[in-house]
Amino acid sequence: MTKRFYYEDLVPGLTFDLGNHTVSREEIIEFASEFDPQPFHLDDEAGKASILGGLACSGWHTASITMRLLALGVLNDSSCQGSPGIEVLKWRKPVFAGDTLSAQMEVISARVLRSRPHLGMVTMRLETRNQNGTLVMTYDNPTLFARREHAA
Amino acid sequence: MTKRFYYEDLVPGLTFDLGNHTVSREEIIEFASEFDPQPFHLDDEAGKASILGGLACSGWHTASITMRLLALGVLNDSSCQGSPGIEVLKWRKPVFAGDTLSAQMEVISARVLRSRPHLGMVTMRLETRNQNGTLVMTYDNPTLFARREHAA
Numbered sequence: 374m375t376k377r378f379y380y381e382d383l384v385p386g387l388t389f390d391l392g393n394h395t396v397s398r399e400e401i402i403e404f405a406s407e408f409d410p411q412p413f414h415l416d417d418e419a420g421k422a423s424i425l426g427g428l429a430c431s432g433w434h435t436a437s438i439t440m441r442l443l444a445l446g447v448l449n450d451s452s453c454q455g456s457p458g459i460e461v462l463k464w465r466k467p468v469f470a471g472d473t474l475s476a477q478m479e480v481i482s483a484r485v486l487r488s489r490p491h492l493g494m495v496t497m498r499l500e501t502r503n504q505n506g507t508l509v510m511t512y513d514n515p516t517l518f519a520r521r522e523h524a525a
Numbered sequence: 526m527t528k529r530f531y532y533e534d535l536v537p538g539l540t541f542d543l544g545n546h547t548v549s550r551e552e553i554i555e556f557a558s559e560f561d562p563q564p565f566h567l568d569d570e571a572g573k574a575s576i577l578g579g580l581a582c583s584g585w586h587t588a589s590i591t592m593r594l595l596a597l598g599v600l601n602d603s604s605c606q607g608s609p610g611i612e613v614l615k616w617r618k619p620v621f622a623g624d625t626l627s628a629q630m631e632v633i634s635a636r637v638l639r640s641r642p643h644l645g646m647v648t649m650r651l652e653t654r655n656q657n658g659t660l661v662m663t664y665d666n667p668t669l670f671a672r673r674e675h676a677a
Contacts, residue, residue: 408589408590408592408593409589409592409593409596410593410596410597410601411605411607412601413607423606424606424669431592432610436585436588437559437560437561438560440561441559441560441562444561444562445562448563449562449563449564453563454575455563455575455577456584456616457615457616457617458613458614459613459614461611461612462611463610464608464609465609517576
Protein backbone atom coordinates (compact mmCIF):
# COMPACT_ATOMS: atom_id res chain seq x y z
CA MET A 374 0.00 0.00 0.00
CA THR A 375 1.44 3.33 -1.00
CA LYS A 376 2.01 5.86 1.75
CA ARG A 377 2.06 9.61 1.46
CA PHE A 378 5.40 10.20 3.23
CA TYR A 379 8.59 8.19 2.72
CA TYR A 380 12.12 9.08 3.84
CA GLU A 381 12.67 11.05 0.62
CA ASP A 382 9.68 13.28 1.32
CA LEU A 383 10.86 14.39 4.75
CA VAL A 384 13.29 17.10 3.75
CA PRO A 385 14.96 19.32 6.37
CA GLY A 386 13.06 22.59 6.71
CA LEU A 387 9.67 21.09 5.95
CA THR A 388 7.05 21.85 8.60
CA PHE A 389 3.68 20.26 9.38
CA ASP A 390 0.79 21.62 11.40
CA LEU A 391 -0.52 18.67 13.36
CA GLY A 392 -3.83 20.05 14.59
CA ASN A 393 -4.92 20.52 18.18
CA HIS A 394 -6.45 18.93 21.25
CA THR A 395 -8.24 20.52 24.21
CA VAL A 396 -7.25 18.98 27.53
CA SER A 397 -10.04 18.47 30.06
CA ARG A 398 -9.68 18.39 33.84
CA GLU A 399 -10.96 14.80 33.77
CA GLU A 400 -8.28 13.72 31.29
CA ILE A 401 -5.52 15.33 33.36
CA ILE A 402 -6.65 13.51 36.50
CA GLU A 403 -7.23 10.20 34.69
CA PHE A 404 -3.75 10.16 33.12
CA ALA A 405 -2.07 11.25 36.35
CA SER A 406 -3.95 8.67 38.43
CA GLU A 407 -2.61 5.94 36.20
CA PHE A 408 0.89 7.18 35.36
CA ASP A 409 2.01 10.22 37.36
CA PRO A 410 0.16 10.36 40.67
CA GLN A 411 1.88 13.44 42.08
CA PRO A 412 -0.44 15.78 44.03
CA PHE A 413 -0.11 18.77 41.66
CA HIS A 414 -1.41 16.59 38.77
CA LEU A 415 -4.38 15.27 40.79
CA ASP A 416 -5.73 17.99 43.04
CA ASP A 417 -6.65 21.65 42.52
CA GLU A 418 -5.41 22.83 45.92
CA ALA A 419 -2.11 20.95 45.64
CA GLY A 420 -1.67 22.41 42.15
CA LYS A 421 -2.30 25.97 43.37
CA ALA A 422 0.17 25.49 46.22
CA SER A 423 2.88 24.25 43.83
CA ILE A 424 5.31 26.04 41.52
CA LEU A 425 2.99 25.06 38.66
CA GLY A 426 0.28 27.41 39.97
CA GLY A 427 -2.72 25.14 39.40
CA LEU A 428 -3.81 21.60 38.58
CA ALA A 429 -1.42 20.82 35.73
CA CYS A 430 -1.01 18.10 33.14
CA SER A 431 1.72 15.51 33.67
CA GLY A 432 4.55 16.29 31.28
CA TRP A 433 4.30 12.73 29.98
CA HIS A 434 0.64 13.39 29.23
CA THR A 435 1.53 16.49 27.19
CA ALA A 436 4.12 14.40 25.33
CA SER A 437 1.57 11.62 24.72
CA ILE A 438 -1.04 14.08 23.40
CA THR A 439 1.60 15.46 21.03
CA MET A 440 2.47 11.91 19.94
CA ARG A 441 -1.17 11.33 19.03
CA LEU A 442 -1.23 14.49 16.90
CA LEU A 443 2.03 13.43 15.20
CA ALA A 444 0.74 9.91 14.48
CA LEU A 445 -2.57 11.13 13.05
CA GLY A 446 -1.04 14.08 11.23
CA VAL A 447 1.96 12.42 9.57
CA LEU A 448 3.22 9.04 10.77
CA ASN A 449 0.14 6.94 10.04
CA ASP A 450 0.35 7.90 6.39
CA SER A 451 4.09 7.33 6.22
CA SER A 452 6.72 4.59 6.09
CA CYS A 453 7.58 5.20 9.80
CA GLN A 454 9.43 2.29 11.41
CA GLY A 455 9.62 3.58 14.99
CA SER A 456 12.03 5.74 16.97
CA PRO A 457 15.16 5.08 19.04
CA GLY A 458 14.51 7.94 21.45
CA ILE A 459 14.25 11.62 22.28
CA GLU A 460 17.25 13.92 22.18
CA VAL A 461 16.10 16.79 24.37
CA LEU A 462 12.67 17.37 25.85
CA LYS A 463 11.74 20.60 27.61
CA TRP A 464 8.53 21.18 29.53
CA ARG A 465 8.62 24.96 29.24
CA LYS A 466 5.31 26.01 30.78
CA PRO A 467 2.55 24.21 32.68
CA VAL A 468 -0.52 22.91 30.82
CA PHE A 469 -3.80 23.53 32.65
CA ALA A 470 -7.31 22.12 32.34
CA GLY A 471 -9.12 23.67 29.40
CA ASP A 472 -5.93 24.52 27.50
CA THR A 473 -6.01 23.82 23.77
CA LEU A 474 -2.69 22.36 22.65
CA SER A 475 -1.56 22.61 19.06
CA ALA A 476 1.54 20.93 17.70
CA GLN A 477 3.92 21.61 14.86
CA MET A 478 6.64 19.33 13.48
CA GLU A 479 9.71 20.48 11.58
CA VAL A 480 12.17 18.14 9.90
CA ILE A 481 15.61 19.23 11.14
CA SER A 482 17.89 16.54 9.67
CA ALA A 483 17.78 13.39 7.56
CA ARG A 484 20.35 10.73 6.66
CA VAL A 485 20.31 7.25 5.16
CA LEU A 486 21.61 4.51 7.49
CA ARG A 487 24.89 2.97 6.37
CA SER A 488 24.07 -0.30 8.11
CA ARG A 489 20.56 -0.51 6.65
CA PRO A 490 20.44 1.50 3.41
CA HIS A 491 16.73 0.85 2.91
CA LEU A 492 16.09 3.07 5.95
CA GLY A 493 16.72 6.70 6.81
CA MET A 494 16.82 8.49 10.15
CA VAL A 495 14.78 11.69 10.18
CA THR A 496 15.03 13.97 13.19
CA MET A 497 11.74 15.77 13.80
CA ARG A 498 11.46 18.80 16.09
CA LEU A 499 8.12 18.94 17.87
CA GLU A 500 6.74 22.17 19.29
CA THR A 501 3.55 22.19 21.34
CA ARG A 502 1.81 25.49 22.11
CA ASN A 503 -1.22 26.49 24.13
CA GLN A 504 -4.15 28.64 22.89
CA ASN A 505 -2.14 31.81 23.60
CA GLY A 506 0.68 30.70 21.33
CA THR A 507 2.94 30.05 24.32
CA LEU A 508 5.40 27.22 23.78
CA VAL A 509 4.68 24.60 26.45
CA MET A 510 6.87 21.71 25.25
CA THR A 511 9.60 21.01 22.70
CA TYR A 512 11.50 17.86 21.82
CA ASP A 513 13.70 16.43 19.07
CA ASN A 514 12.77 12.95 17.91
CA PRO A 515 14.97 10.88 15.59
CA THR A 516 12.72 8.41 13.76
CA LEU A 517 13.27 5.69 11.15
CA PHE A 518 11.46 5.81 7.81
CA ALA A 519 11.69 3.36 4.92
CA ARG A 520 12.95 4.81 1.63
CA ARG A 521 10.45 4.97 -1.24
CA GLU A 522 12.69 3.27 -3.74
CA HIS A 523 12.97 0.24 -1.44
CA ALA A 524 9.26 0.05 -0.59
CA ALA A 525 7.26 -2.85 -1.98
CA MET B 526 3.97 17.39 56.78
CA THR B 527 7.44 15.91 56.86
CA LYS B 528 8.61 14.03 53.78
CA ARG B 529 11.18 11.28 53.60
CA PHE B 530 13.32 12.76 50.80
CA TYR B 531 14.40 16.41 50.51
CA TYR B 532 17.08 17.88 48.24
CA GLU B 533 19.73 17.13 50.86
CA ASP B 534 18.89 13.43 50.88
CA LEU B 535 19.32 12.95 47.12
CA VAL B 536 23.09 12.61 46.99
CA PRO B 537 24.85 11.70 43.72
CA GLY B 538 25.54 7.96 43.59
CA LEU B 539 22.44 6.99 45.57
CA THR B 540 20.28 4.40 43.80
CA PHE B 541 16.67 3.34 44.34
CA ASP B 542 14.90 0.20 43.19
CA LEU B 543 11.45 1.34 42.11
CA GLY B 544 9.65 -1.98 41.83
CA ASN B 545 8.06 -3.47 38.74
CA HIS B 546 5.00 -3.62 36.53
CA THR B 547 3.84 -6.34 34.13
CA VAL B 548 2.49 -4.93 30.87
CA SER B 549 -0.57 -6.65 29.43
CA ARG B 550 -1.58 -6.81 25.77
CA GLU B 551 -4.77 -4.92 26.69
CA GLU B 552 -2.81 -2.09 28.31
CA ILE B 553 -0.50 -1.77 25.29
CA ILE B 554 -3.45 -1.50 22.89
CA GLU B 555 -5.43 0.83 25.19
CA PHE B 556 -2.54 3.29 25.57
CA ALA B 557 -1.69 3.16 21.87
CA SER B 558 -5.31 3.65 20.82
CA GLU B 559 -5.45 6.85 22.83
CA PHE B 560 -1.95 8.27 22.35
CA ASP B 561 0.17 6.46 19.75
CA PRO B 562 -2.09 4.76 17.20
CA GLN B 563 0.66 3.37 14.95
CA PRO B 564 -0.07 -0.12 13.57
CA PHE B 565 2.84 -1.88 15.35
CA HIS B 566 1.45 -0.72 18.72
CA LEU B 567 -2.11 -1.88 17.94
CA ASP B 568 -2.01 -5.08 15.93
CA ASP B 569 -0.11 -8.37 16.26
CA GLU B 570 0.42 -8.86 12.53
CA ALA B 571 1.60 -5.30 11.96
CA GLY B 572 3.95 -5.68 14.93
CA LYS B 573 5.43 -8.92 13.55
CA ALA B 574 5.92 -7.31 10.15
CA SER B 575 7.78 -4.33 11.68
CA ILE B 576 11.35 -3.86 12.87
CA LEU B 577 10.01 -4.26 16.42
CA GLY B 578 9.22 -7.93 15.75
CA GLY B 579 5.87 -8.08 17.53
CA LEU B 580 3.07 -6.03 19.05
CA ALA B 581 5.14 -3.56 21.09
CA CYS B 582 4.48 -0.93 23.72
CA SER B 583 4.54 2.72 22.67
CA GLY B 584 7.77 4.24 23.94
CA TRP B 585 5.70 6.92 25.66
CA HIS B 586 3.82 4.15 27.46
CA THR B 587 7.09 2.63 28.72
CA ALA B 588 8.12 6.11 29.91
CA SER B 589 4.75 6.63 31.60
CA ILE B 590 4.95 3.26 33.39
CA THR B 591 8.43 4.21 34.61
CA MET B 592 7.06 7.58 35.78
CA ARG B 593 4.46 5.77 37.88
CA LEU B 594 7.14 3.61 39.51
CA LEU B 595 9.25 6.72 40.21
CA ALA B 596 6.30 8.62 41.72
CA LEU B 597 5.25 5.75 43.97
CA GLY B 598 8.80 4.72 44.84
CA VAL B 599 10.34 8.11 45.64
CA LEU B 600 8.65 11.32 44.53
CA ASN B 601 5.39 11.01 46.44
CA ASP B 602 7.31 10.86 49.72
CA SER B 603 9.61 13.72 48.73
CA SER B 604 9.69 17.49 48.36
CA CYS B 605 9.53 17.16 44.54
CA GLN B 606 8.41 20.35 42.78
CA GLY B 607 8.24 19.06 39.19
CA SER B 608 10.67 18.74 36.31
CA PRO B 609 11.78 21.02 33.45
CA GLY B 610 12.40 18.13 31.05
CA ILE B 611 14.35 15.11 29.91
CA GLU B 612 17.94 15.33 28.77
CA VAL B 613 18.32 12.15 26.72
CA LEU B 614 15.83 9.33 26.35
CA LYS B 615 16.71 6.08 24.59
CA TRP B 616 14.25 3.34 23.73
CA ARG B 617 16.86 0.57 23.52
CA LYS B 618 14.73 -2.54 22.99
CA PRO B 619 11.04 -3.17 22.30
CA VAL B 620 8.66 -3.95 25.17
CA PHE B 621 6.19 -6.76 24.42
CA ALA B 622 2.94 -7.93 25.99
CA GLY B 623 3.63 -9.91 29.15
CA ASP B 624 6.99 -8.26 29.83
CA THR B 625 7.65 -7.33 33.44
CA LEU B 626 9.38 -3.96 33.61
CA SER B 627 11.47 -2.99 36.61
CA ALA B 628 12.96 0.46 37.11
CA GLN B 629 15.96 1.83 38.95
CA MET B 630 16.82 5.45 39.65
CA GLU B 631 20.30 6.79 40.34
CA VAL B 632 21.04 10.36 41.42
CA ILE B 633 23.73 11.61 39.04
CA SER B 634 24.03 15.28 40.01
CA ALA B 635 22.60 17.84 42.43
CA ARG B 636 22.94 21.62 42.78
CA VAL B 637 21.16 24.40 44.62
CA LEU B 638 19.56 27.02 42.35
CA ARG B 639 21.19 30.43 42.53
CA SER B 640 17.97 32.16 41.56
CA ARG B 641 15.85 30.23 44.08
CA PRO B 642 18.09 29.03 46.92
CA HIS B 643 15.25 27.18 48.65
CA LEU B 644 15.27 24.72 45.72
CA GLY B 645 17.78 22.28 44.28
CA MET B 646 17.96 20.61 40.89
CA VAL B 647 18.59 16.88 41.11
CA THR B 648 19.28 14.94 37.92
CA MET B 649 17.97 11.41 38.17
CA ARG B 650 19.00 8.66 35.75
CA LEU B 651 16.21 6.18 35.10
CA GLU B 652 16.89 2.67 33.81
CA THR B 653 14.03 0.35 32.89
CA ARG B 654 14.71 -3.35 32.32
CA ASN B 655 12.60 -6.31 31.27
CA GLN B 656 12.34 -9.66 33.10
CA ASN B 657 15.57 -10.86 31.41
CA GLY B 658 17.53 -7.92 32.79
CA THR B 659 17.73 -6.34 29.33
CA LEU B 660 17.79 -2.55 29.40
CA VAL B 661 14.75 -1.34 27.42
CA MET B 662 14.79 2.39 28.22
CA THR B 663 17.04 5.00 29.85
CA TYR B 664 16.63 8.70 30.46
CA ASP B 665 18.09 11.52 32.52
CA ASN B 666 15.56 13.68 34.30
CA PRO B 667 16.47 16.95 36.05
CA THR B 668 13.90 17.58 38.79
CA LEU B 669 13.36 20.29 41.39
CA PHE B 670 13.23 19.44 45.11
CA ALA B 671 12.74 21.79 48.05
CA ARG B 672 15.57 21.91 50.56
CA ARG B 673 14.83 20.51 54.00
CA GLU B 674 16.10 23.55 55.86
CA HIS B 675 13.61 25.73 54.00
CA ALA B 676 10.64 23.37 54.39
CA ALA B 677 7.80 24.52 56.63
